[in-house]
Amino acid sequence: MKLSPGNVLPASVAGLLLANAAFATNPLIMDQFTADPTARVFEGKVYVYPSHDIKAPPGYKGKPNWFVMEDYHVFSSENLTDWKDHGVILKQTEVAWADPGAYAMWAPDSVYKDGKYYFYFPAIAKAGGFRIGVAIADQPYGPFKPQATPIEGVKGIDPSVFIDKDGSAYLYYSLDKIFVAKLKPNMREIEGEPAVFDYLPKKGLQEGPFVFERNGIYYLTYPHVANKTERLEYATATSPMGPFKHAGVILDEAESGCWTVHHSILDYRGQWYLFYHDKDLSPSFDKNRAIRADKLFFNADGTIEKVVPTLRGVGRVNAGSEIQIDRYSATSGDGIAVAFVDEANPRAGWKTTFSAAKSWVRFNEVDFGAGAQQSIEVRAKAPGRSALEIRLDKEDGPVIGRMEIGQGSDWNIASAAVKGVPAGVHDLFVTQGGGEAIEVDWVRFR
Structure with missing residues (x-):
């Protein structure tokens, strides 16, 4: 989600927001x-x-x-x-x-x-x-x-x-x-x-x-x-x-x-x-x-390689920002679906639904800086009890955080302690860790 659901900002306010918000994914401009x-x-x-x-x-x-x-x-x-x-x-x-x-x-x-x-x-x-x-x-x-x-x-x-x-x-x-x-x-x-x-x-x-x-x-x-x-x-x-x-x-x-x-x-x-x-x-x-x-990219002979369009885009994302995993680099395919958070307000952004066990989304180039993050937060909701795992760099990489998502129809922020986050830039794999389907808006490290 980029803007609060239902909130379409006037141009004067939007300009100020853009000066302080990270739009590192596609599309570049949301307001x-x-x-x-x-x-x-x-x-x-x-x-x-x-x-x-x-x-x-x-x-x-x-x-x-x-x-x-x-x-x-x-x-x-x-x-x-x-x-x-x-x-x-x-x-x-x-x-x-x-x-x-x-x-x-x-x-x-x-x-x-x-x-x-x-x-x-x-x-x-x-x-x-x-x-x-x-x-x-x-x-x-x-x-x-x-x-x-x-x-x-x-x-x-x-x-x-x-x-x-x-x-x-x-x-x-x-x-x-x-x-x-x-x-x-x-x-x-x-x-x-x-x-x-x-x-x-x-x-x-x-x-x-x-x-x-x-x-x-x-x-x-x-x-x-x-x-x-x-x-x-x-x-x-x-x-x-x-x-x-x-x-x-x-x-x-x-x-x-x-x-x-x-x-x-x-x-x-x-x-x-x-x-x-x-x-x-x-x-x-x-x-x-x-x-x-x-x-x-160019080939050695000067010809242009065909560009594959992405949702992820080109900007590097700070781990402390709301990481929009719906703008993914790759997915597991089965069990992953992306839709608007609010169909009546597309500018509110998108959500990712994880409906199958072990289904995952990859989001690349997240900057953890010195690696001092202590916790992870996820804005999510699930019809029944479920879990979400955050892995580093590979689909089967180390689990740096696991959150139990409580049953409910409303969006909530779940948090868990982070372990073993190294410094620098890494890829995230957000994985369904068992239980019911989960809808996820964003992931953020603190």
């Missing part, structure tokens, strides 16, 4: 819907610029059951565990050229050049059609001041900017296909006419381009509807303008059936990460999405 994350490293931190899905407000006259987005937030983290919401950095009503009632502030990007932060965003213009605008700030979290007009000669969505090692900047965007244009040094205009990458696979929608360079290889990554929903693919070249050759799939279609998958890729402290989204917080409506992150 609002987020999508289309562009992650950048600025000032030694990761800043994520997502779009912001909302429910259609009263009087909304747009397409029903569609994407509704009116503003942008930015989130930052130094450890990929504690995410701070810096609040709204740009609203549709602040953009002079944009239709203030279109609610079409779709996937954005931000880059740093020559002392300024440039924020690129699409919106429907008052004159009609999607255009791409630029807002400028002195800090990565704003305040961003939008330019009075969109970029001349560019019509489309999903802007992404790549700055090469020589300082040249390139704007990539999409409109059924993927386009590229070189930016002038002022970062607000393009040089010449946009070019289209018309040699990529012809079948299906292509959008959301994101380009990066590694070891002299330029990678063009993009969502593609090859079948029924989007998957992430990539192509490679020796130049940021191409030509790019299709190279493979980064991420398969979501098992959830989420129709879109928009992403970014970055290297942070020697590890590469894929940021993307799914519909974790809104299983029945994929226009309210939630951003995720997972590790990404």
Whole structure:
């Protein structure tokens, strides 16, 4: 559980909460819907610029059951565990050229050049059609001041900017296909006419381009509807303008059936990460999405290994925090089920049900620090008497705590003494220790 059941926080309070709470699992943000994350490293931190899905407000006259987005937030983290919401950095009503009632502030990007932060965003213009605008700030979290007009000669969505090692900047965007244009040094205009990458696979929608360079290889990554929903693919070249050759799939279609998958890729402290989204917080409506992150790896020849999406995510968790074991690294399979704690309030998070003897959940990278923990607490409930065991590092590893869970229909916190907890980072195996089925919300060490 991330927030108290039934408690949806206002934005001002949520921002303060995010500054002090650990969201080290997928999805990264729990107090609002987020999508289309562009992650950048600025000032030694990761800043994520997502779009912001909302429910259609009263009087909304747009397409029903569609994407509704009116503003942008930015989130930052130094450890990929504690995410701070810096609040709204740009609203549709602040953009002079944009239709203030279109609610079409779709996937954005931000880059740093020559002392300024440039924020690129699409919106429907008052004159009609999607255009791409630029807002400028002195800090990565704003305040961003939008330019009075969109970029001349560019019509489309999903802007992404790549700055090469020589300082040249390139704007990539999409409109059924993927386009590229070189930016002038002022970062607000393009040089010449946009070019289209018309040699990529012809079948299906292509959008959301994101380009990066590694070891002299330029990678063009993009969502593609090859079948029924989007998957992430990539192509490679020796130049940021191409030509790019299709190279493979980064991420398969979501098992959830989420129709879109928009992403970014970055290297942070020697590890590469894929940021993307799914519909974790809104299983029945994929226009309210939630951003995720997972590790990404390269083969020796520069090809990208396919990313396997996880619930566990990438951040390291402190043993003293409420460890959300429902965001597991692995399970025993049989006897394990995950569901919302409160179906009426998905933002309250999830619970794990252990229904078979010895069924288990693995949760990796828990930091025990100096190993001074004395007790373990579990928020759980069970229809009859049952037990839960906490093992270290392996399914059959040493039992460091065992709790008897009393019979009852209400959530309770059970505790037990901890024995033999070593210092450092370890994996946890939370195991059904006998008796009736148990529902578990979180585990915490003291």
